[in-house]
Every structure is written in C-alpha cells, then in structure tokens.
Amino acid sequence: MARKNSQILNHSSTTLLLSSLVCALIMLQGICCFAGTLDTIEHDDSTPADPTVTVRPREIKDVLYNPGMGLADFHFGFGHPPSNDEYPRQTVAYFRWSWSDLEPEEGQYAFDFVDRIISKAKEKGETLAFRIMTDYKVGSPAWLLHKGVGSVAVGRGIFPDHNNRTFLQYHEKLIKAFGERYAGSPDIDHVDIGSVGCWGEWNMACCQGVEAQCKRYYPVDENKIMITEWYLKYFAGTPLVMLKGGPLTYAVSRGAGWRGDCFGDYGYFSPTWNHMEHIYARALQDPAIAGAWKNAPVQFEVCGGMQEWVEKGFDIDLILKKGLEWHVSVLNAKSSPIPAEWRPRINAFLTKIGYRFVLRQMTHTAAIRRSQKLSLRSQWENVGVAPIYHEWPLAYRLRSAEDQIVAQWSSTTRLRRWLPGTQHEVDDAVTVSADVPAGSYVLDVAILDQKGFVPFVDLAISGKRQDGWYPISTVSIRR
Numbered sequence: 001m002a003r004k005n006s007q008i009l010n011h012s013s014t015t016l017l018l019s020s021l022v023c024a025l026i027m028l029q030g031i032c033c034f035a036g037t038l039d040t041i042e043h044d045d046s047t048p049a050d051p052t053v054t055v056r057p058r059e060i061k062d063v064l065y066n067p068g069m070g071l072a073d074f075h076f077g078f079g080h081p082p083s084n085d086e087y088p089r090q091t092v093a094y095f096r097w098s099w100s101d102l103e104p105e106e107g108q109y110a111f112d113f114v115d116r117i118i119s120k121a122k123e124k125g126e127t128l129a130f131r132i133m134t135d136y137k138v139g140s141p142a143w144l145l146h147k148g149v150g151s152v153a154v155g156r157g158i159f160p161d162h163n164n165r166t167f168l169q170y171h172e173k174l175i176k177a178f179g180e181r182y183a184g185s186p187d188i189d190h191v192d193i194g195s196v197g198c199w200g201e202w203n204m205a206c207c208q209g210v211e212a213q214c215k216r217y218y219p220v221d222e223n224k225i226m227i228t229e230w231y232l233k234y235f236a237g238t239p240l241v242m243l244k245g246g247p248l249t250y251a252v253s254r255g256a257g258w259r260g261d262c263f264g265d266y267g268y269f270s271p272t273w274n275h276m277e278h279i280y281a282r283a284l285q286d287p288a289i290a291g292a293w294k295n296a297p298v299q300f301e302v303c304g305g306m307q308e309w310v311e312k313g314f315d316i317d318l319i320l321k322k323g324l325e326w327h328v329s330v331l332n333a334k335s336s337p338i339p340a341e342w343r344p345r346i347n348a349f350l351t352k353i354g355y356r357f358v359l360r361q362m363t364h365t366a367a368i369r370r371s372q373k374l375s376l377r378s379q380w381e382n383v384g385v386a387p388i389y390h391e392w393p394l395a396y397r398l399r400s401a402e403d404q405i406v407a408q409w410s411s412t413t414r415l416r417r418w419l420p421g422t423q424h425e426v427d428d429a430v431t432v433s434a435d436v437p438a439g440s441y442v443l444d445v446a447i448l449d450q451k452g453f454v455p456f457v458d459l460a461i462s463g464k465r466q467d468g469w470y471p472i473s474t475v476s477i478r479r
Helices: 002-029 111-123 165-182 211-217 221-234 248-253 275-283 306-312 316-325 340-350
Strands: 038-044 052-057 070-074 092-098 127-133 151-154 157-160 188-193 240-243 257-263 298-302 330-332 357-365 367-369 373-382 394-399 405-410 423-431 439-448 455-457 470-478
Touching (some): 052 470, 092 111, 092 330, 151 211, 165 221, 221 240, 221 248, 240 248, 316 340, 357 439
Parallel strands (some): 127 188, 188 240, 367 470
Antiparallel strands (some): 038 052, 151 157, 373 423, 394 439
C-alpha cells in the first residue's frame, strides 16, 4: 500500500510540474489576463504546421441589459420614473404619439421633437419604439378635419373617418415622411403598427354611446390592409409589431411581429373571460402568428400594474412562464413599481427574455505569419427565447499588450438567424495584414452596433472589458 501511495504521489507531482510549465508558457503568451474568465484552454499540436488553441469561456447568469430586449421605459416613467429599487433598468423607450403631435400643421413634421426623445433615450442606454395614433385626446390634427374629414367625439378624443380619401391620402404622407426619416435607424428598436381605432389599438373600445358612428368610420378590410402596407413599405428595415385586433395574420405573413396590450390578465375585467386564454392563446393557434417571433419581436404591455396582480391574486409564475413560451422580447410594465416580493422572479425572467448569446468554445490557429489567414471556428448558443431583429455584426480584433488595436474584422455570420434551441457554428478565416508587427496579441470578440463601430451587445460570458470587448485567447504573429 505504501508503494502504491508513493506512485500516486510521484504521478501527482509530475502532473503538477507539467501543469506549472504549461501555465508558465501560457502566461508568456499573455493569456494570464484571462484568469477567471475561461473554463478550459486546450492546445492541439497534432498538426505541427498548423497548431490550434481551443478556449471555452465561462458562462454567466447575470441579467443582461441589451438593446431590443428587457423592460420598456413607458414615456420615461410619465415624468415620475421609479427608482432602481422599485423597477429594474430599462432598455427600450416606448412612446405613443397623436398625429396632431407629429404634424401640428400640414406638412410640418415634428422631427425635432422625436429627435430630442431619441437623444434622451440614448443617454439612458435605450432605443426608441413608438406608435402613431389618430384617436387620442386631439388625435388627428384640426387642419385635417377642416379638409372635410368626418369625425365623432369619443370621451376625451376624436374618432376620425378612416375610410375618407383625404384622411388616407394625408396619413400615407405622414407614415412616409417618418419612414424616410427613421426607417433602418439604429436608434429605433421597433415601430408599433397603430393608426387605427381607439388609441391606435385597432378597436372601438372608446366608442360607448356612439358605436354606430364609430363602426361607420372604422376602416373596411381593404383600407386596413392598405394602412398596414404603408408601414411595411416605408419602414422597411425596421422591426414592426401589430396588436391583436388588426389584420395580424396578414401583417405577420409579411414579416411583422405581434403585441399584446393586456398581458397578465387572468381575470382583470371578468371572472369568466380574460386576455391570456381567450385572446392570445387562441390567436397563437394560427401557425403564422405562433411563428412570427422568428422574424420580428413579440412585445407585451401589462394589464393594470403588477401591484394590482398581487391584489387580485394572479399567479406571477404562470404569467411569466407564458411570456417565455410566447417568445417575448420586450415587456412594458408601465414603469410602475414591481412588488418587492416578486423582484427575484422578475430578475430571473429577465435572464431568459429575448436573446442571450453564449460563446461555448472557439478554436483558432495559435500562430501564423503576416499575410496568412487566421482560422476562427466557434460554437455559440442562444439560451434566450428569441433572436435579435437587427443586423448587428459579430467582430474580432487583435490587441497588443499596450491596448493598441492592430487588426479588426467582421464575421460573415448573420446573428438574426441564431434562433434559440440549437448550436450555431461560425467558421471565419481572416487575413492578417503584412503591416502587423510580429508579436503576441490578445484575440477579442464583440457584437457591434449596426454601423459596426462600437460593442453594442453584452454576451453571457465573463471577462467583459470596460470598452465592451471580450478577451478570448492570444494569437502569435511571426515574421
């Protein structure tokens, strides 16, 4: 037995010595800066002419506050934003504007007003989503109604004649003008296809007492499709969503996502009817609507507020489970305080909502000569419930010990195709310029903004630098 223990001790000592030598070599190469950020590093020298290194970053479980996913900032908290203790950080600024706000005088579009909202949203780390309404308070502008467009007073608002030719003519001009200004902008997360009915919600819920007049002014099917087509045409390149109530099957068949305006309702208005079971679950029996999340966002707005859910005894776990099953990306909780006892569940929900990218491993050539190709093979997983909906590029760079960037490339992969539930293989080969000095360089990775300038998306791995890049490994450039 003593002899056997001695053999084990000798074997362990040898292993420890070899491990120390490997660590020393790794530190000489500069990998020491990755301490605590990688699960494993493997060197493959089986092909002497082309040795490779495989690294496996460490996954993290933190809430990621990425663009296009998470909680919405509803009208910047209506001027009374909740504290961080009451409401988590938000990522999407969601606004609804009346036509009269956006075109107070004929042909005079309030771009400056919208640009100020965008600037404030960017200061808060948010992108903008918005809906245009033709009925809310003033709703459609007075100059339009004076052109002979019929309307009926509903509560505090005006319900215009959506079938009137003048209304349709000028409304197309409005959507075209804002599309030309903002379509494809990296500052816009998505546009809510509204314009029709009470609050732009494709209904006549505000028409108590004047139902017959509203029904006459509500757009016929042909005009519903025409208005939808204007958004699809003039906001090409911008994700779109439509509330259930509009021609949703048509909209999603043309690439739009969908929106639910009373998420969480399991008896808010009636003990025998609710939105969750009788509107949304039934709508999702349509395969086109059920699969819309693969192309465009699913966005929900809570019914009432979460504190009211507590008071009414709603099952928060069931509600959040349904949100994930329906592939939600953005939840508008109306910037109202979240009950303290539910905050851990909301935080857990935010680690699953939208997209969440994990770099499982990367294999690359360990050393190359200048002007040769660097092979970068990686495996990724989206552990969220939805893809991204913008063309953000995956990028690599080489960085010296002095933080000088000597090379940067974009991958050929398209992240919009990274649906959850499958592993995504990325195989890139990039040429290192002959101008790069010989030496050892850190290999960083990041997902950049739409213009390819700066890191824009946090990954679910450890090691993020202050500049938003993730150091993955090192590459040696030889003479």
